[in-house]
Amino acid sequence: MGGLTPRAVPVSDVGDRLDELRAAGLHRGLRLVEGPQGPRVTLDGAEVLLLCSNNYLGLADHPRVRQAAADAAERFGAGAGASRLISGNMEPHRRLEERLADFTGYQAALLFGSGYLANLGTIAALARRGEVVFSDELNHASIIDGCRISRAERFVYRHADLEHLSWGLRKANGRGALIVTDAVFSMDGDVAPISGLLDVARRSGCRLMVDEAHATGALGPGGRGAVAEAGLGGEVDLVVGTLGKTLGSYGAYVCGSAEIVDLLINVARPFIFSTALPPPVIGAASAALELLDGQPGMVEHLRQNGAILRDALAGHGLDVGDSRTQIVPVVVGEARLAMELCERALEGRVFSQAIRPPTVPDGTSRLRLSVMANHRADELCAAAHVVGDAADRLGLTGPAPAGSGVPADSRLPRAA
Numbered sequence: 197m198g199g200l201t202p203r204a205v206p207v208s209d210v211g212d213r214l215d216e217l218r219a220a221g222l223h224r225g226l227r228l229v230e231g232p233q234g235p236r237v238t239l240d241g242a243e244v245l246l247l248c249s250n251n252y253l254g255l256a257d258h259p260r261v262r263q264a265a266a267d268a269a270e271r272f273g274a275g276a277g278a279s280r281l282i283s284g285n286m287e288p289h290r291r292l293e294e295r296l297a298d299f300t301g302y303q304a305a306l307l308f309g310s311g312y313l314a315n316l317g318t319i320a321a322l323a324r325r326g327e328v329v330f331s332d333e334l335n336h337a338s339i340i341d342g343c344r345i346s347r348a349e350r351f352v353y354r355h356a357d358l359e360h361l362s363w364g365l366r367k368a369n370g371r372g373a374l375i376v377t378d379a380v381f382s383m384d385g386d387v388a389p390i391s392g393l394l395d396v397a398r399r400s401g402c403r404l405m406v407d408e409a410h411a412t413g414a415l416g417p418g419g420r421g422a423v424a425e426a427g428l429g430g431e432v433d434l435v436v437g438t439l440g441k442t443l444g445s446y447g448a449y450v451c452g453s454a455e456i457v458d459l460l461i462n463v464a465r466p467f468i469f470s471t472a473l474p475p476p477v478i479g480a481a482s483a484a485l486e487l488l489d490g491q492p493g494m495v496e497h498l499r500q501n502g503a504i505l506r507d508a509l510a511g512h513g514l515d516v517g518d519s520r521t522q523i524v525p526v527v528v529g530e531a532r533l534a535m536e537l538c539e540r541a542l543e544g545r546v547f548s549q550a551i552r553p554p555t556v557p558d559g560t561s562r563l564r565l566s567v568m569a570n571h572r573a574d575e576l577c578a579a580a581h582v583v584g585d586a587a588d589r590l591g592l593t594g595p596a597p598a599g600s601g602v603p604a605d606s607r608l609p610r611a612a
């Protein structure tokens with residue numbers, strides 16, 4: 197090692213960096229939760245209403261999903277042994293891909309280790325050095341990292357702004373390779389303008405990739421997602437989905453043409469250089485997909501619950517942004533205020549997360565609540581009351597907008 201020159205600056209001190217995070221109100225820690233991700237959980241010893249899980253339809257601990265995981269472990273073992281290009285394509289993986297392609301209306305699908313890896317691998321496969329990727333400013337971190345790793349230039353367009361995107365595409369002068377967007381924005385609960393984006397993509401000869409992570413099971417006919425809701429299944433070039441949220445398991449998939457999937461098998465590094473998903477995980481996701489396909493009523497229930505929570509929070513004078521899904525933000529601005537609101541909600545047995553930079557832009561820290569299909573209406577209204585009260589005490593509420601509030605007919609029968 198004799199040839200190396202000494203560092204110009206000392207290695208950064210871990211303790212100092214943690215202190216910096218604490219001083220900025222950005223330090224994060226893990227909380228211990230007991231039992232499965234149900235509508236209620238035990239958190240640090242107390243029962244709370246769980247309003248921050250992505251297990252939207254409660255499938256993660258559905259008896260049929262648990263059993264399918266156990267059965268797959270019995271039949272195929274706990275692990276997949278290697279990457280699928282190395283030790284072979286196992287039957288459960290192949291079958292789940294066929295089902296996912298069918299479900300979303302595409303020729304083919306390819307499984308990835310997670311949504312994070314799917315975005316990394318797919319963006320890097322489809323956009324190369326010298327080309328440009330167009331990315332919504334509120335896209336998920338995995339998309340941002342996918343853009344970085346691709347070595348393509350990145351143009352970040354203003355949130356859902358087709359004008360700004362079109363302007364960027366003109367500037368790119370034919371070098372545009374890919375437009376990429378969240379379907380449901382994960383911290384805001386609003387929905388991307390899919391058909392407008394596809395128009396822009398078609399006009400400019402760019403591909404469009406939509407990440408349905410929070411849209412699967414929530415939007416579209418039978419929970420097929422935002423692309424299906426827009427009637428564009430099979431039209432949008434690529435759709436990414438995760439098995440870890442609504443589908444109650446772990447892993448992810450990309451749907452597209454047979455040709456695109458063939459390319460991904462050949463060049464997507466997280467697919468090539470990482471062990472295939474474990475069979476029990478595939479078994480669970482397959483069972484969850486079957487349940488979703490067979491019981492579209494769950495999706496409707498989730499939709500209604502999202503509306504109940506949104507209306508109740510707005511009725512308390514809280515700003516829920518443009519949410520129209522199961523994800524409802526209460527934007528408060530300062531990171532410390534969001535933390536304070538989170539703690540006070542927890543005192544009222546409402547478990548939701550404060551979301552701070554870098555997950556959201558500076559000055560837009562928020563409490564992010566997300567409902568599940570198996571929450572009861574009275575629980576959601578009570579939760580809105582707790583959050584509203586806490587916000588009042590922190591001086592965060594304005595006057596309630598006219599016409600908001602919980603409509604009398606929004607009460608649901610008790611869910612099992």
Ligand SMILES: *Cc1c(COP(=O)(O)O)cnc(C)c1O
Nearest residue numbers: 310311312336338382409438440
């Ligand atoms: C959660 C999420 C991911 C990551 O998916 P995982 O399977 O959890 O890795 C990707 N994109 C979006 C928009 C997400 O919300």
